[in-house]
Amino acid sequence: xxxxxxxxxxxxxxxxxxxxxxxxxxxxxxxxxxxxxxxxxxxxxxxxxxxxxxxxxxxxxxxxxxxxxxxxxxxxxxxxxxxxxxxxxxxxxxxxxxxxxxxxxxxxxxxxxxxxxxxxxxxxxxxxxxxxxxxxxxxxxxxxxxxxxxxxxxxxxxxxxxxxxxxxxxxxxxxxxxxxxxxxxxxxxxxxxxxxxxxxxxxxxxxxxxxxxxxxxxxxxxxxxxxxxxxxxxxxxxxxxxxxxxxxxxxxxxxxxxxxxxxxxxxxxxxxxxxxxxxxxxxxxxxxxxxxxxxxxxxxxxxxxxxxxxxxxxxxxxxxxxxxxxxxxxxxxxxxxxxxxxxxxxxx
Numbered sequence: 001x002x003x004x005x006x007x008x009x010x011x012x013x014x015x016x017x018x019x020x021x022x023x024x025x026x027x028x029x030x031x032x033x034x035x036x037x038x039x040x041x042x043x044x045x046x047x048x049x050x051x052x053x054x055x056x057x058x059x060x061x062x063x064x065x066x067x068x069x070x071x072x073x074x075x076x077x078x079x080x081x082x083x084x085x086x087x088x089x090x091x092x093x094x095x096x097x098x099x100x101x102x103x104x105x106x107x108x109x110x111x112x113x114x115x116x117x118x119x120x121x122x123x124x125x126x127x128x129x130x131x132x133x134x135x136x137x138x139x140x141x142x143x144x145x146x147x148x149x150x151x152x153x154x155x156x157x158x159x160x161x162x163x164x165x166x167x168x169x170x171x172x173x174x175x176x177x178x179x180x181x182x183x184x185x186x187x188x189x190x191x192x193x194x195x196x197x198x199x200x201x202x203x204x205x206x207x208x209x210x211x212x213x214x215x216x217x218x219x220x221x222x223x224x225x226x227x228x229x230x231x232x233x234x235x236x237x238x239x240x241x242x243x244x245x246x247x248x249x250x251x252x253x254x255x256x257x258x259x260x261x262x263x264x265x266x267x268x269x270x271x272x273x274x275x276x277x278x279x280x281x282x283x284x285x286x287x288x289x290x291x292x293x294x295x296x297x298x299x300x301x302x303x304x305x306x307x308x309x310x311x312x313x314x315x316x317x318x319x320x321x322x323x324x325x326x327x328x329x330x331x332x333x334x335x336x337x338x339x340x341x342x343x344x345x346x347x348x
Contacts, residue, residue, distance in 0.1 A: 045084045045120060047130045048075040060132055066111055066139045072104040072132060074118060085121045086129075090114060096126060111138045273300060283348055288333060295329055302326075303345045 018025040024035040050073045051058040058064055076084055087096040088104055091114055104116065115133050119126040140146065274281065277300050284299055285291065291299070294315070301311045308322040315322065330341055 045076040045086075045129060047086075047118060049073070049118070049130060049132050050075075051132060051134065058134060061134065063135045063137050066137050067108070070106045070109070070134065072106070072116060074099050074102050074104065074130075076102075087119045087121060087126060089117045089119070096121075109136045111136045111142070277303065280345075280348060284345075287348065291329075291332060294325070295332065298322075298325055298329060299345050302342050305342060 016027050026033045026035065049060075051070060052073075053064040053068050053070045058070065064070060074086060074088075076086065086099040086102075088099055089096060090106070096119060099118070106114075113133065113135050116131060117128050118130040118132075120129045121127075280303060281296055281300065284296060297315065298311065301314065306314075308319055308326065312319045312322045315325075317325070326341065333341075333344065335341065335344060
């Protein structure tokens with residue numbers, strides 16, 4: 001509206017505005033002025049887009065390196081007050097970002113395809129006026145050859161893991177087999193040892209029975225010898241007192257000789273005696289090595305709890321000789337007077 005139509009005529013103190021659709025009426029001091037407002041749609045600007053990465057021009061739908069910076073220049077060709085307001089969105093983002101100084105700078109983009117949509121804001125609406133598409137390459141460690149390498153390494157690891165597990169399983173089977181063999185061997189050894197122990201116990205039992213038998217034989221034989229010797233001494237005394245009966249003496253001496261103990265019986269008796277008291281004889285000889293064979297024999301008879309009268313004919317000496325031998329034996333054994341010789345020998 002030209003100024004000449006309302007200069008000096010607008011009522012500033014009591015200005016009233018009436019609206020009728022897009023028509024506005026302003027009261028003047030001499031009438032009204034009609035103002036009709038119309039929405040003037042600005043045409044969408046024509047844009048020129050250029051993109052650069054690492055100093056190289058990037059064309060639409062081309063590829064750039066991973067982790068590289070991308071600069072997009074947006075030139076509208078309109079400057080001054082009427083320069084359009086431009087915004088952009090990246091991919092599926094809902095946020096409109098203002099383009100400052102006609103430049104878009106993008107960093108740290110993920111690999112893959114990216115779309116840049118450029119919008120013109122006309123005061124009420126955002127209208128897409130252009131776009132730019134580019135592809136960010138995959139990083140080198142996700143390249144085709146690297147993936148093949150990863151698969152090869154993974155396959156190698158799985159193969160060696162399989163071989164290692166198989167080897168462990170085989171070793172486990174071998175160890176189990178060896179353990180079973182070892183247990184079987186131990187069981188066999190235990191059974192063998194048990195059988196040997198049972199056999200030893202049996203042999204020991206048989207030996208004890210034999211020793212008991214021989215001991216009984218020795219005891220019986222010793223008593224028999226004692227009785228025979230006593231009979232011989234009595235007959236010998238009678239014969240010595242009856243000097244007139246020469247023929248009778250001769251016959252009685254024959255009988256005495258026939259009833260006397262032969263050499264073989266003595267050897268058998270002494271052998272059995274040594275077997276029964278073998279351990280006692282060994283211990284006694286070790287403890288008192290100065291004892292003679294007759295001393296040892298006397299010790300055995302005393303251990304059997306035989307009296308001096310019973311020992312005398314078995315050693316072919318007199319009763320007095322046995323007592324004297326016992327006295328000398330006590331000296332060799334270093335016994336005190338109050339110590340019992342038979343009890344001492346039983347303790348060895």
